[in-house]
Amino acid sequence: DTAVSQTPKYLVTQMGNDKSIKCEQNLGHDTMYWYKQDSKKFLKIMFSYNNKELIINETVPNRFSPKSPDKAHLNLHINSLELGDSAVYFCASSQDFYGYTFGSGTRLTVV
Amino acid sequence: GEDVEQSLFLSVREGDSSVINCTYTDSSSTYLYWYKQEPGAGLQLLTYIFSNMDMKQDQRLTVLLNKKDKHLSLRIADTQTGDSAIYFCAEPPNQAGTALIFGKGTTLSVSS
Numbered sequence: 001d002t003a004v005s006q007t008p009k010y011l012v013t014q015m016g017n018d019k020s021i022k023c024e025q026n027l028g029h030d031t032m033y034w035y036k037q038d039s040k041k042f043l044k045i046m047f048s049y050n051n052k053e054l055i056i057n058e059t060v061p062n063r064f065s066p067k068s069p070d071k072a073h074l075n076l077h078i079n080s081l082e083l084g085d086s087a088v089y090f091c092a093s094s095q096d097f098y099g100y101t102f103g104s105g106t107r108l109t110v111v
Numbered sequence: 112g113e114d115v116e117q118s119l120f121l122s123v124r125e126g127d128s129s130v131i132n133c134t135y136t137d138s139s140s141t142y143l144y145w146y147k148q149e150p151g152a153g154l155q156l157l158t159y160i161f162s163n164m165d166m167k168q169d170q171r172l173t174v175l176l177n178k179k180d181k182h183l184s185l186r187i188a189d190t191q192t193g194d195s196a197i198y199f200c201a202e203p204p205n206q207a208g209t210a211l212i213f214g215k216g217t218t219l220s221v222s223s
Contacts, residue, residue: 004153033210041148041197041218045210056210090153097203099144100211102153 003027006091006103013081014111021076021106023091030095031055032074034066037088037105046089049074081110115214117200122220129187131217133200138181145174145185146199148216154199157185187219195221 004025013019025032033056034046047066048056054066063079074091088107092100116134123129135143141162146154160167160174160183167174173186187194200214 035210041216043154043199043213043216048210092154094211097142099146099156099159099201100154101156102146104153 001026003101004091004093004103006089006106008106009104010107010109012109012111015081015083017081018077018079019081019108020078021089021091021108023074023076023103025072025091025093025101027093027095027101029093029101030071031093032068032071033092033094033100034074034076035090035092036060037090039087043090047074047076078108081108083110086110115200115202115212117198117214117217119215120218120220122222123190125190125192125221125223127190129190129194129219129221131185131187131198131200131219133183133185133214135181135183135200135202136212137202138178140202142203143176143183144201144211145172145183146201146213148197148199150196157198190219190221192221192223195219 006023031050033048035043037043046060049068051071052068065077068074086109088105090105091103094100144159145157147157148154171188175184197216197218199216201211
């Protein structure tokens with residue numbers, strides 16, 4: 001059973017399009033995250049939700065909007081995609097201090 | 112600002128020991144983590160250590176913590192080609208409501 005699952009795994013789209021990435025966790029964790037990993041493999045936090053409530057909103061463009069319909073799901077919607085949005089996006093969840101459990105990532109390529 | 116520092120590359124021969132080093136920023140961190148990322152995969156929690164420990168051993172892995180110098184290291188004994196991956200050091204945020212802070216990752220390359 002996959003603990004944190006993201007879909008799709010790969011996403012290739014044209015500039016200007018709107019796309020969504022979905023994330024679901026079956027661990028019963030209270031907190032979920034979106035991280036962006038750039039081409040140099042650096043990881044940067046984008047958003048965090050705790051029990052459906054936004055608690056972190058780092059400096060990301062307004063074109064990125066997270067949505068958490070319930071505490072097991074955290075989706076990421078991106079409007080007007082740009083070339084610079086190309087990256088791997090990771091969803092993660094956590095409970096207490098036992099570290100984060102990551103999804104396998106969504107590789108977004110904007111052409 | 113918060114910065115977790117790691118060297119970016121390490122190359123070893125199969126069977127040798129690998130030591131990956133990390134310098135963290137917050138001396139009050141209660142626990143520190145090592146994550147492993149294999150090519151094309153997500154991050155996998157490898158091990159963690161509480162700040163009241165100096166050392167933690169788990170099979171081929173040894174974590175050493177020097178709180179005075181804010182230095183964390185991961186030693187992999189008898190390194191195998193399957194250990195080739197990116198290793199990330201991470202510390203908890205020093206403010207409530209923020210997220211785990213990752214180092215830039217050390218790419219370990221193991222040659223046979």
